Each structure stands twice: as structure tokens, then as C-alpha cells.
Amino acid sequence: MIYKNQKIYDVIVVGAGAAGVAAAIGAANTGAKTLLIERNPYFGGQATHSIVPTYCGFFTQSNPPEQIVGGIGQLVLDKLSKLGCYTGPKRTPNTGTSIVPLDMEATKFALDQCLLESPVEALLHATLIAVEVHDCCVYSITCATDGGKQTFEASAFVDASGEANLAALSGGGCRIGDYKGIFQAATLVYRIGGVTLSADAHPLKVQSAICRAKAAGIPHLTKELGTVIRMPEPSRDVIAMLADEDANGLDAWNLTQCEISGRRQAWAYLEAFRHYLPGFENAYLVQTGPQIGIRETRHIIGEDFVTQEDVLNARRCPDAIACGGWPIELHPEPGKKNVWLPIKDQSYYHIPLGALKPINLKNVWAGGRIISCDPYAFASVRVMGTGFATGHAAGVAAALQQNSTYADIGVIRKELMRQGAIL
Numbered sequence: 001m002i003y004k005n006q007k008i009y010d011v012i013v014v015g016a017g018a019a020g021v022a023a024a025i026g027a028a029n030t031g032a033k034t035l036l037i038e039r040n041p042y043f044g045g046q047a048t049h050s051i052v053p054t055y056c057g058f059f060t061q062s063n064p065p066e067q068i069v070g071g072i073g074q075l076v077l078d079k080l081s082k083l084g085c086y087t088g089p090k091r092t093p094n095t096g097t098s099i100v101p102l103d104m105e106a107t108k109f110a111l112d113q114c115l116l117e118s119p120v121e122a123l124l125h126a127t128l129i130a131v132e133v134h135d136c137c138v139y140s141i142t143c144a145t146d147g148g149k150q151t152f153e154a155s156a157f158v159d160a161s162g163e164a165n166l167a168a169l170s171g172g173g174c175r176i177g178d179y180k181g182i183f184q185a186a187t188l189v190y191r192i193g194g195v196t197l198s199a200d201a202h203p204l205k206v207q208s209a210i211c212r213a214k215a216a217g218i219p220h221l222t223k224e225l226g227t228v229i230r231m232p233e234p235s236r237d238v239i240a241m242l243a244d245e246d247a248n249g250l251d252a253w254n255l256t257q258c259e260i261s262g263r264r265q266a267w268a269y270l271e272a273f274r275h276y277l278p279g280f281e282n283a284y285l286v287q288t289g290p291q292i293g294i295r296e297t298r299h300i301i302g303e304d305f306v307t308q309e310d311v312l313n314a315r316r317c318p319d320a321i322a323c324g325g326w327p328i329e330l331h332p333e334p335g336k337k338n339v340w341l342p343i344k345d346q347s348y349y350h351i352p353l354g355a356l357k358p359i360n361l362k363n364v365w366a367g368g369r370i371i372s373c374d375p376y377a378f379a380s381v382r383v384m385g386t387g388f389a390t391g392h393a394a395g396v397a398a399a400l401q402q403n404s405t406y407a408d409i410g411v412i413r414k415e416l417m418r419q420g421a422i423l
């Protein structure tokens with residue numbers, strides 16, 4: 001069945017990861033009639049759909065850490081706090097960064113509550129599949145649901161799809177991967193239960209266990225050193241990000257192979273841990289995915305651009321709409337060590353409004369990991385704390401746009417700060 005839904009919105013946000021949730025609530029907080037579309041059965045993007053276990057980027061790497069993301073991101077932290085799942089940032093032993101460990105079910109529930117308490121209309125189980133574009137302006141979007149197609153119109157749109165699906169469908173130019181079309185590695189995240197509380201899951205201990213397992217001939221193991229962390233109380237299960245795949249997130253045939261191969265890796269790591277990691281003898285696999293974590297596919301080509309130098313030199317700018325404080329963390333091909341490059345003085349850089357504005361789409365804004373930046377800057381801006389901040393700004397900018405005229409940067413910044421954003 002194909003039917004036309006007559007609802008007309010001020011702002012439609014595609015994708016309900018960190019960026020999309022912040023964009024939708026940020027837009028609605030200005031008084032804009034806002035619709036949020038998501039293909040999954042829950043909000044949260046990769047935090048809930050790929051069990052990415054921490055919010056990074058809320059804090060700088062300094063000691064003590066400085067909080068640099070507020071606004072809608074803070075609203076989510078407050079909800080997690082009320083559920084007893086957030087008591088402040090945790091400093092990681094190996095990188096010295098400050099993170100927010102997540103319980104994925106609590107995160108789903110916290111995001112439900114944030115959206116229910118906002119005026120946003122949200123539609124899960126709806127996949128954007130088509131757009132109607134006139135004169136570089138998106139007029140409407142069409143979503144596939146199991147009941148048929150639904151079309152929605154809006155004055156302005158936010159692409160928070162993580163894959164720049166809205167921008168690509170609308171004919172906005174996108175860059176795929178880095179300048180050579182190479183993507184950062186994808187990783188299937190898995191959760192392991194049955195680990196004793198005294199077991200030492202420090203990444204270096206895990207690395208030595210994996211090396212021993214490889215030497216003993218356990219097959220299908222790729223990365224040796226990666227993020228392995230304990231979930232917050234009361235679970236204390238272990239989350240491991242080691243099963244790397246050389247995935248093209250835009251190619252379903254390739255993804256099919258990677259999902260299957262990633263699960264094979266997860267079982268191989270479990271075997272390695274049971275044999276070579278004290279305290280893991282009775283460990284079992286609680287969950288993989290559901291989906292392999294895709295770090296990178298498309299990027300918008302924006303009116304402005306965040307560069308590696310901007311990140312490393314902690315560049316500040318007058319048209320800032322967000323702060324980024326996560327070091328450059330680049331995941332090269334599977335099995336290779338990550339590249340870490342710190343921000344000057346363990347401080348933060350500014351993200352300019354133009355990095356959220358695709359050059360040839362007049363009423364579309366972008367938030368999250370698809371914003372306009374070079375490959376090394378991407379390795380910093382992609383984290384979810386920063387995603388909340390850029391998404392929030394994209395939502396506010398979309399809501400304040402009048403036809404093809406963007407609101408003045410001063411007006412956007414003022415509204416963001418009124419909503420608690422840290423600029």
C-alpha cells in the first residue's frame with residue numbers, strides 16, 4: 001500500500017542516534033513542529049544498535065576534565081543519572097580520556113524518556129527511501145514502513161543518518177571515506193558475561209591473552225589491542241571492541257559477509273579469553289551487535305570544513321556552534337593499531353556552523369559523524385558526545401531557517417546557549 005500522509009512539519013530529522021535525538025529536541029525547543037524518523041525499533045544509533053559502550057567527547061582529556069558538551073547531551077546524562085547509570089565521567093587507564101560508560105538498556109530507556117518529555121513527534125520502524133527536491137531544496141521525504149510508504153513535508157531537514165543518506169538521496173555531493181575512498185575499520189562489538197569481578201580486563205592483559213591464543217593457533221582473531229571495558233554497576237559484564245572488519249557500510253553484500261565473519265571472530269575471542277585470561281574461564285557471549293559498528297561511510301561537503309590542524313591546535317572561531325574535545329582516534333585497517341593524536345594542551349577545538357551545511361542543499365543541515373571535515377579531524381568529531389553537540393546545533397539552525405535564508409550565527413548561538421549548549 002502507498003499512501004500520502006498529509007502532515008507538514010517545520011523540521012524533519014532523519015536518524016535518531018546521538019546527533020538526531022539532539023537535533024530533534026533542539027529544534028522542537030525553539031517551538032518548531034518537529035518529526036524524528038528512525039529505522040530501528042529504538043533511539044540511540046550505534047550506542048544501542050551496535051552496543052558502543054561509552055559516550056566519548058563530553059569532556060576534555062585534561063586532568064581534571066572540563067565538560068565541553070551540554071544542552072541536549074546533558075539532558076540525556078541527567079536521565080541516565082536518574083536511572084542510577086551515570087555518576088560522573090570515568091578516566092580510562094590506558095588513554096587518560098574521560099568517558100561516560102553506558103548500560104545500553106538504560107540508554108534506550110533514557111532516550112525514550114527525553115523524547116516523550118519533549119514536543120518531538122518520533123516515528124520508529126520508518127526508513128527514509130526517497131526525497132522530492134526542487135531547486136536545491138528538499139520538499140518532502142518518503143519512508144518505508146511495514147504498512148507501506150509515508151511521505152512527510154517540512155521547511156527544513158536535518159541529516160543525522162550517520163551515512164548521509166538524506167544528503168546523498170537529495171543529490172548533495174558527498175565524500176565517501178577518506179580522499180581515496182578508504183573507510184576506517186568497522187568493528188563488531190560484543191558483550192561477555194560470566195566474568196569474575198576480580199578478573200583483570202585491562203587492555204594490556206587482554207592483548208597478552210590474545211597473543212598467546214594466536215600463538216596456540218586459535219583462528220579468526222584480528223586485533224590484539226583495543227577497547228575492553230566493564231559495563232557500569234550492576235552488570236559489570238565486559239564489552240570488547242576487537243573484532244575488526246574491512247567493511248563497506250554502503251554495500252549490503254559486503255556487510256552480510258562482515259556480520260557473519262564478525263560473529264565468528266567474537267566466538268574465537270571468547271575461546272581465547274576462556275583459555276588465556278584468568279577470571280574468564282566460565283565466560284559466555286551475552287550479545288553481539290545487533291549490527292556491526294560502522295565508523296565511516298559518507299561525509300557531506302560543507303560550506304566550511306574542520307581540519308586535522310584545527311583539532312590538534314585547539315582552534316577557536318567566532319562562528320562556533322559546538323566544541324570537540326576527543327583526541328584524534330583513527331582506526332586503520334583491521335588488526336592494525338589505532339592512531340591516537342592528542343589535542344594541544346588537552347584542550348578543545350571549535351566546530352564552525354558551516355561544517356554542518358551541505359554546499360548545494362539550501363534547507364538541509366547535518367549533524368554527527370557525517371559533518372564536513374578531513375579524515376583525521378573525522379577521527380575526533382565522530383564520537384557521540386560531539387555528535388550530541390553538532391546535532392543540537394543542526395536542529396536549531398534548521399528550526400531558525402526562514403525559507404532559503406539562514407538565521408544569523410549570533411541568533412543560533414544565543415538559542416543554543418539558552419538551551420544549555422556549551423560554546
Ligand SMILES: Cc1cc2nc3c(=O)[nH]c(=O)nc-3n(C[C@H](O)[C@H](O)[C@H](O)COP(=O)(O)OP(=O)(O)OC[C@H]3O[C@@H](n4cnc5c(N)ncnc54)[C@H](O)[C@@H]3O)c2cc1C
Nearest residue numbers: 015017018019039045046056127128161162293368369384
Ligand atoms: C565499533 C565502534 C566503536 C565506537 N566507540 C565509540 C565510543 O566508545 N564512544 C563514542 O562516543 N563513539 C564511539 N564510536 C563512534 C560513534 O559510535 C559514532 O560515530 C556515532 O554513533 C555517530 O553518531 P550519529 O548520531 O552521527 O550516527 P549513528 O549513531 O550512526 O546514528 C544514525 C541513525 O540514523 C539511522 N538511519 C540511518 N539511515 C536511515 C534511514 N534511511 N532512515 C531512517 N533512519 C536511518 C540509523 O538507524 C541510526 O540509528 C564508535 C564507533 C564504532 C563503529
